[in-house]
Amino acid sequence: MKTISFINMKGGVGKTTSVVEVATILATRHNKKVLVIDLDPQTNATLSFITLEEWEKVKDTATIADVLGMNRGASSRDDEFDIKNAIIKNAGNIKNLDLIPSHLELTFLDLDIASRTARESVLKNQFEKSNLDYDFVIIDCPPNLTLAPQNALMISDYIIVPVVPEMFPAIGLPLLINRVKKLKRDLRDCKVEFLGAVFTKVDVRYSVHNQQMNALRQNGLIPCFTTIIKQLAGINKAVAENKPATIKFPNEQVVEAYSNFVKEMLNKI
Ligand SMILES: Nc1ncnc2c1ncn2[C@@H]1O[C@H](COP(=O)(O)OP(=O)(O)O)[C@@H](O)[C@H]1O
Ligand SMILES: [Mg+2]
Known part of the structure; x- marks a missing residue:
């Protein structure tokens, strides 16, 4: 099992789009068993796979908020909650693709579990307890490095950083790289490495993009x-x-691009 987190502290750079297309391509074109974890309270990745109605059925009892043991009244703590209960199998009827949906309340995760020990390792403990069997776990992260992404990094082998080459990425990237280094020093057992940056939303007619x-x-x-x-x-x-392009518009150029990206990614792993 390989776990990959898509992270950038900037929003709007194609993290969610990349997660959705990469996961769908791995499942449908490479026959890999894939688990997508949506850690962004915006729930955009979630709603690219399942409908709002489907999400509403699970949102109070079986999302990543429950997995992470958020204090939500009715639902139980993570030590009682089984991560398998939050997994939606074949999300959006895509064979081999399972999903742990997100929840808007995830915004308050840091407040909710601030006083707990090993609060970065809640997801890791859940994984260790439950023997999940996937080829790839693909994680969509919010544009920060707060507790939710820290939990992601604790179970990740690799980080992929989507980058729009428009404003000087040399400002945000060193910050991200240094922060990850610091996290690895602080958090024992965090083995994550940068697999690389992928340029997204590129306009090759635009000289700034080429320069960057x-x-x-x-x-x-x-x-x-x-x-x-x-x-x-x-x-x-x-x-x-609200569907992956890979499913709905398989002949679009962007699907071909992501398909090539996945091949390169698989070669690097
Ligand atoms: N290759 C692309 N071409 C055109 N639009 C894109 C592309 N990738 C992403 N977008 C659009 O840019 C916006 C931000 O993308 P998103 O994946 O949500 O970024 P993030 O998750 O980093 O915030 C969305 O509206 C998305 O549809
Ligand atoms: Mg996003």
């Missing part, structure tokens, strides 16, 4: 994937339908 990609490739801060994901309308069409 070259700069980042040359400065050696983080390895960069060769495959780039261009700014393409296929994604907007898929978002409008």
